Amino acid sequence: MFFKLNPRVDDIPQKFGIEIDGVRLLVAGTVKAGGSGCYCPENVLLKSLFRHLVVDREEIVILDMEAGIEHLSRGTCENMDALIIVVEPGLRSVQTARTVRKMSLDLGIRDLFIVVNKVRTDEEEKLIEDNLDNFIILGKLPYSDRVRESDLKHFSPCGADEELTFIKL
Structure with a gap:
């Protein structure tokens, strides 16, 4: 199978995006089945689209x-x-965060930040701080039984725990 290495992407945001209050949302699909083959064409398209949006259109x-x-x-x-x-x-x-850092640097991405999620105890917080001391931590979100319960019931976690809704990172 052949695929284009430089696909046209400049029309994708307008054709497939939804704009609300000046913010455009594009939703990409995901792999739906094991053994579904190579996703190289899709990745070439995404790389081209992101390069167009970030580099060409700034x-x-x-x-x-x-x-x-x-x-x-x-x-x-x-x-x-x-x-x-x-x-x-x-x-x-x-x-995984350390691996992400190494691979990000390989790609030229220098600014890396962490959001600590699902923290229950001071010991858990310290574990992350001690092991990732060369990262900038933007904020910490506590563990929430309400969010877990929402997920188990197949509901969106958004708004499941009002205490989390108003945490400013």
């Missing part, structure tokens, strides 16, 4: 990506100025 772009490192290994976010990494209490999450 727009502000916020990407909400799945947890993990695939978007970094594929270079999807290579033209971004900064990354915010969500870290949960636990050494696997800490190690």
Whole structure:
């Protein structure tokens, strides 16, 4: 299979985006089945689109990506100025943050920030601070049973816990 290495992307935001109050939302799909094959064409399209928006149009772009490192290994976010990494209490999450840092630097992304999520105790907070002391922590969000319960019931976590709604990072 062949695919275009420089696809036309300049019309995508207007064709497929929704604009409300000057903010345009584009929603990308996801992998839906195991063994569904190579997603190289899709990644080339995304890289071209993000490069067009950030470099050519100098727009502000916020990407909400799945947890993990695939978007970094594929270079999807290579033209971004900064990354915010969500870290949960636990050494696997800490190690993932370190891997994200290394891969981000490989892509030329120098500004990396952390939001600590689901913290229950001072010990958990200290674990992250001690193991990621060379990161800038933007803020910390406490663990919430209400958010967990909302997720278990297939409801949006937005607004599930009013105490979290008004936390300023």
